Amino acid sequence: MAASTGQNSVKHMKWWGWGVEGVAFHFDDKPKFAPFVKKAVGLDLTGEAPPTSVDFSQLVVPAAKISDDLMTQLKGTVGEEFVVTDDEDRVVHTYGKSIRDLLRVRAGDFPRVPDVVVYPGDNDEVQSVVDLAVAADAVLIPFGGGSNISGSLEPPPAETRTVISLDMGRMSKVLDIDEDSGLATVQAGTQGPDLEEQLNQRGWTVGHYPDSFTHSTIGGWVATRSSGMQSDKYGDISDITRGVRVATPGGPLALRPLPSTSTGPSVREMILGSEGRLGVITEVNAQVHRLPDERVILAYFFPTFDAGLEAMQEISLLDSRPSITRVSDARETGFTMATAKKSSAGQAILFKVLKRRGWDLDKMCLSFVGFEGTKQHVSRQQSEVKEIVKKHGGIGVGKGPGVLYDQKKFDTPYIRDFLLDWGGAADVSETAGPWSRLKDLYYNTIQAANDAYEELGIDPGWVMCHLSHSYHTGACLYFTFAFVYGDRDPMPLYDKVKSAIQQSFIDNGGTLSHHHAVGTEHSAWLSQDISPAGSKIMKGLFAATDPGRNLNPGKIC
Template structure:
């Protein structure tokens, strides 16, 4: 079965609040990641507290700080919506599916970036949606689109709310009515064309739900982003998402063969064709459009039969350079693995520190590596995933084994891979935990050609460290892994963290974030590989795609949406 085990129930230590509207649509906590009653703790992870103390200077001894989230302390702006528009919305989707209560409006205000979480925890709510509407089918979506344009309202599509690039919040100075269009009721796999391997899926289907429906029929979409448990296929398309198995299945732009979109001009229908020559690709325009061109209602996705065998193996390399070189060689194999990932020494240390115990076998292995001359402080952990028939998996493993050996690496079996597979969706919970203790952590990811990859890595690490130095943060933390490989290059995924203490964390975050993002551009990489542009990355758009490219993009948005009714201010103003 290709669907990774759901592990959205890691260590729990306190009750949390969430909101479940009458429609039954699932939402994350208004103040953090994940679902009610789930949080991170380190009581059974003996290496975690020492690691955090060394990495960012945060002392986790003593009593945990009290939870700093209390909805009753928020001042939520009153909704601004006319009785006529409210009545019309209720006429489309039913009164029970038009919500104007404070908590659901707050849930739909932000995504889950560190900026979003810091603002929501501090009660910074300059503008929230005035109403949340839950359409039940494509016709209702189109009717709401038409109502919004006629009323000159702002319409912001909402999937799972997992976005971390500022793609969801209403503009602070927006005076028009803001409608959050929650697609959660559109959560079905409508049909599967088994001859073509194409599934038609409603845009609001979250990862676990659509995989469950596909798996029952023997299929998988093969798309597993970090946000899998709480994101939708419509959101994946709107942000040009990549998944952990994109080496084999491709990113969402490869998986998406057709799409249906509610636009100001009526329904846009792009049939699921294998390839076309019909001028500039409208499908490509929709991919990554973040709601600026309309509301995605359904996706025709390329799907695959569940594999006979699936295994993830772990490897160690003596250095990150050796790991990068091995990933490059693996990317050139005729038969590609499904996952190619290698962490630098910092992230390897973090991964080992989150383990519940150190096995006897691991202790023996590390002693063997030391006798071979390895510096364990430079050692890097890698995961490679294989799937297909047993014979195919065996051939892949043999080819990878030779490459690992060539670059001085060592295979360490299935055990770490099983743990990775079980826990890979749980890391965001640690960010909420750190916020409770006065620490901030976030991510930036990019992609570059293989020839530029090492420069991107080392110069970005240096840029982050220099930013910490300028801010007087000692120590500050930055770590990285390679997460997706292509014939011509790869994605590097950076995580950075620091303790802010009594200082305002947002200005500190902005300095570090800007240093990392500018390093990407200066070293020949892109502003984002799969987290989208939103408002977080828009300052670098012109440098990335050139001023002429940004002008084309602005012209496209203005032509399709002359009234700027659709998620204004995202990607480019």
Template sequence: MQKDEQRQMKWWGWGAEGTRLDVSDKPGLWPYIQKTLGIDIFQPTPPVRLEDIKLSPVHVEPTFMSALKDLLRDDQVSTDHKQRVIHSYGKSFRDLWRMRNALVEASPDVVVYPEDEAQVVAIVTLCDQMNVVLIPFGGGSNIVGGLDAAQAKGRTVVSLDMKRMNKVLQVDSDSMTATIEAGVLGPDMEEQLKKSGVTLGHFPDSFVHSTLGGWIATRSAGMQSDKYGKIEDMVLSIRLVTPKGTIVTRTVPKSASGININHLCIGSEGVLGVITQATMQVHKIPACRHPHGYIFPNWQSGVAAMRECVDQGLIPVVSRLNDPMKTGLSFAYKAESSSTVAKLVSKLIKWYMFSVRKFDP
């Protein structure tokens, strides 16, 4: 497993620390963006320096901090400037704009890193007793303002970073289920499941930088939801820590009695409590994969083809219909071939599509 800092995204944008998008082999990308958006792509817009972001002073009662340190090791409690910045906002356009311009209105006073459910229970109980705001934090990819502490109104704010609870605890190959801690990031989870020859089959756009608990708390959908369903279709049972106790649902595939408590937790956005683990339906890793791509003359014919696939029960693992603008972006993002023949063939195909067949450009 990677260390905490290696699993964190940049504080000012998407992607891991130290990574950048290399587009040197994609000569068509910048011209496409410039033409489509009408912006000056060559004008640098760097974020402010981390040290220039001014945070409010740490507001923590000594009795609370003392009690917190009685529960956790020193490396599990942080008031570090960078960690407070990272845990202040998610990755929505609004969040990133504020972060890149040093407009951090509120930030957590303390970041804590529990390593098991018992520690989560203790932290939740302590925060409840001392009227402290507690915000669960997974990968930090939230885009609905769920990490914003602006409504704390003078109360101490604690960010509960779950990423150290990152293990696949058990795989049942007979029932095809896996019990997984909520803080595991997508790639780490799939790497562990792969050892048992199974996959969860859930790949949201934020897969690399989001956690199982985050997927459940936000009722996530993914790339392969056509085949395996959305996250609520995969959850068999949940453990949810609340100030009044821990909700534990039964691991059964279906139930014919009463309200499904799982569905009160799924999509709860961290409001009801902290998801610590879940038992999920998993699937055997496919023996092979056959990717296919088709180009339709217009949007309407593409929709008709997708509908016919559904009517005939032909449901691939992934099916995505792109509109003309997204298709244009895909072409622009494609790496340039070094082969003269390949370049010529590409030009001929585009000429045939747009000039002869009159496809929507």
């Protein structure tokens, strides 16, 4: 949908689910999907399909609470058409897109919604809105693309003050490219596809592709310490972000895009992952790269997940590191194959060959490795990776699966909406840990999820995982879990499984989140993650910057 603000054409996802209206997951051309889902979570998809949307007219949306004086001031700052109190616009800005968010919005559970949505057009307007919010003792929540899944967007349920959602969608331009330095100045509301389109037109790329790429913004990436599918080459957003401009209660904060500094504790690092608690990010100075001459994603199979992990660790030490290193466990490999169209004859022959070699196809794991650069560099990378894959018992299966992965990599969130329609819940938790702890972290987390399912009487429940984002010292493990709730209240079931997974991360040497931020969803584990002293320092930082708790209160800590 587009925002209902006349001249404003800011793009929003549908209020009740992921992505845009008219786009949804279907399995008509995926013959293995229904049998797979039946086996994985016990859900029978052979009956009549349920409705795929929710009727907004049936919802009861609390009335907006904002004084005439503040409304007048906001309109005078950004223009009347960019100050919106329309119910659907306010609902769009109430939650993110976690399973908790989707369950609540479908149920019409709105303990608190923003009272007004404001669309600023430039840095000065953002600063003025921040100043107005503080002066009026209102709550201000920055909004990018609305893709957050950690509870970073919702107003505090008991909040009695006026809540302003500050939508950055009008600020969506690449303002400048310093070609000598490889730096782009980008407005914070620029969504992933628009960013790459503007950069590509001039021969550049930022190289950052999170799962939410099609509906998230560069400002949101910075505010949540995002990571992307090509972070092995281009770095996480913390590496990409060299400077920022932030509207704060004390005036504009401007951090120049310097290559490195020794100027005390890093204020840049404080802004990264701050989720709007320290101010509203308005501009980002991002390091950019020339578009590569060649880009290839190849697929590999490993006989076990352990073999895949060991290969990814060795690949991470190469001088010519690939852009993508990803390996799915056997469960996720099965899921990936179930979402594909009809198998080819070549695939059937390959599986017969692997069985003759002694492979247990139920343990087989699919991997993708991406290569970028000059033709010579890509050739060298492929050769080095081929030797490592062979050393760990793997086999290359060519470009075909990699092409399909590249085409479909942003479509998976649509499956959550599909499952919700059928009475199933699915969500994700991700972590990062050192290589020495990674296998224990993986196996113990799988066990923790399954133990939670057993305690809840959910049989079968589902949990799967892939490795992504490899580093010198460790890697990210990304878990997806799913279950059918039927006639039961899904929220306590979700809480039990989610909590078991999160606690396992901490108990087994991982972090509470690698790239999905803290929000409210993960705040219970913050002190365990960074120690009570670290949590105290963070609370002190927020209190000093925002003593009135006007900026996105209740998030992180």
